[in-house]
Amino acid sequence: MWFFVVLLILILIIAFKTIKIVKQAEVYIIERLGKFYKIADAGLTIIIPFIDHVRSVVSLKQQTMDIPPQGVITKDNVTITIDTVVFYKVTDPAKAVYEIQNLKKGIEYLAITTIRDIVGKMDLDSTFSSRDAINDKLRVILDEATDQWGCKIDRVEIKDITPPADIRDAMEKQMNAERNKRALILQAEGERQSAITLAEGKKEAAILEAEADREARIRRAAGEAEAIKKVAEAKAQEVHVVYDAIMNAKPDEKLVQLKSLEALKEVASGEANKVFIPFEATSALSSLGAAAEVFKPDNKKRAKRNQIVDAADNIADNITDANNENPNNVTIEG
Numbered sequence: 001m002w003f004f005v006v007l008l009i010l011i012l013i014i015a016f017k018t019i020k021i022v023k024q025a026e027v028y029i030i031e032r033l034g035k036f037y038k039i040a041d042a043g044l045t046i047i048i049p050f051i052d053h054v055r056s057v058v059s060l061k062q063q064t065m066d067i068p069p070q071g072v073i074t075k076d077n078v079t080i081t082i083d084t085v086v087f088y089k090v091t092d093p094a095k096a097v098y099e100i101q102n103l104k105k106g107i108e109y110l111a112i113t114t115i116r117d118i119v120g121k122m123d124l125d126s127t128f129s130s131r132d133a134i135n136d137k138l139r140v141i142l143d144e145a146t147d148q149w150g151c152k153i154d155r156v157e158i159k160d161i162t163p164p165a166d167i168r169d170a171m172e173k174q175m176n177a178e179r180n181k182r183a184l185i186l187q188a189e190g191e192r193q194s195a196i197t198l199a200e201g202k203k204e205a206a207i208l209e210a211e212a213d214r215e216a217r218i219r220r221a222a223g224e225a226e227a228i229k230k231v232a233e234a235k236a237q238e239v240h241v242v243y244d245a246i247m248n249a250k251p252d253e254k255l256v257q258l259k260s261l262e263a264l265k266e267v268a269s270g271e272a273n274k275v276f277i278p279f280e281a282t283s284a285l286s287s288l289g290a291a292a293e294v295f296k297p298d299n300k301k302r303a304k305r306n307q308i309v310d311a312a313d314n315i316a317d318n319i320t321d322a323n324n325e326n327p328n329n330v331t332i333e334g
Contacts, residue, residue, distance in 0.1 A: 013049075014049050017047070017049035017050070018046055018047060018048070018049050019044065019045075019046060020040065020044075020045040020046075020047060020054065021043070021044055021045070022040050022041060022042045022043055022044075022045055023042060024042045025042070025059060025060050025061045026042065026057055026058065026059055026060065027039050027040060027041055027042075027057075027058050027060060027093045028040035028045065028054050028056075028057055028058075029054070029055040029056045029057075029058060029093055029094065029097050030045075030047060030052055030053070030054055030055065031052070031053045031054075031055045032048075032051055032052050032053075033051060034053075036055075036094060036098065037052060039093055039094060040054075055097060056093075056097045058090055058093035058096055058097065059090065060089070060090060060093070061089070062087060062088070062089045062154060063087070063088055063089065063090075064085060064086070064087055065085070065086045065088065065104055065107060065108060066083075066084075066085050067083070067084040067085065067086060067108055067111050067112060067115075068083075068108075069081045069082065069083045069160075069162075070082055070084075070112050070115060070116070072115060072116050072119045072120065073116075073120060074119060074120065074122060074123055074124050074127060075120065075121060075122055075123045076123040076124055078124045078163065078164070078167055079164060080119070080124070080127065080161055080162060080163045080164075080167075081160075081161070081162040082115055082119065082158060082160070082161055082162075083158070083159040083160040083161075083162075084111060084115060084138070084156065084157065084158050084159065085156075085157050085159055086107060086108075086111055086142065086153060086155075086156050087153070087154045087155040087156070087157075088107060088146070088151050088152065088153050088154060089151070089152050089154060090103075090150060090151055090152075091150055091151065091152050092150025092151075093150065094150065095148065095149055095150030095151075096149055096150040096151060099148060099149050099150065100149045103149060103151060106146070106149065107142065107146060107151070107153075110142055110145050110146070111138065111142060111156070114137075114138055114141045114142060115134075115138065118134055118137050118138065119134065122134075124163065124167070127161055128161060131158050131161075134158060135155070135156050135157055135158060138156040139153050139154075139155060139156045142156060
């Protein structure tokens with residue numbers, strides 16, 4: 001009875017040592033008599049008890065490693081603290097086990113020294129503005145260094161860069177000064193744009209006002225010209241009407257001479273120094289007497305003759321009075 005119990009226990013121990021189940025995304029590094037034998041992939045694996053041995057279980061998944069915050073001195077002698085995280089993946093499990101004592105420690109130390117080397121060549125402002133460049137340089141350097149360890153560095157990210165407290169205060173003051181400067185620049189730019197807009201508005205207003213004034217002058221001139229034209233047409237019409245009336249009256253030569261003498265009276269009463277009497281007027285004066293002789297036989301004709309003689313006498317008296325008022329200045333020529 002005890003024999004079967006012991007035998008069952010031995011069988012279970014041998015089965016436990018012999019049968020290995022490898023999980024997905026993991027591999028087993030199996031050694032035989034202390035020497036690398038094979039890499040067992042996911043699934044069921046049979047090994048020889050007490051001869052084969054599982055050296056290590058390696059994960060093939062992408063892994064993250066948080067690098068402890070490190071104090072780094074920049075090119076301008078400012079000590080800053082940088083917190084970094086590394087994303088890596090094992091590509092060759094055998095190298096990851098046999099080429100380095102501790103893969104994670106190796107990546108950590110290598111990342112720390114590389115960060116100090118890269119950031120030490122940059123000033124403080126560049127470290128804040130060049131995070132992507134720092135990440136790329138770190139990834140390339142770490143990937144080349146860890147290739148012999150069967151590891152690939154996928155990404156390196158700087159989580160935080162912390163400057164000293166006094167540097168932070170100075171940076172905040174500088175940032176406030178820059179913000180105030182930008183605000184003043186924007187305000188000045190706005191005022192300049194406003195002044196330009198106002199000037200352009202005044203210019204446009206002046207141009208429109210000048211154009212309106214010019215248009216008003218043109219329209220006023222056109223109206224005046226039209227009014228002058230209308231007045232001239234009215235005057236011409238008036239002259240035409242008078243002329244037609246005179247022509248309809250059929251004046252004889254005597255009446256024309258009489259009207260000439262009446263006009264001569266108005267001329268002589270002016271302020272002119274000399275008055276020129278046309279020769280036709282003198283002949284009219286001389287013909288008045290002949291006209292009187294023509295109208296003697298008839299009393300009615302005599303009355304008309306007397307009117308003509310009186311008109312002639314009045315014209316002569318007016319001329320004589322004009323000469324008496326201006327004896328030195330008025331000259332009557334025929």
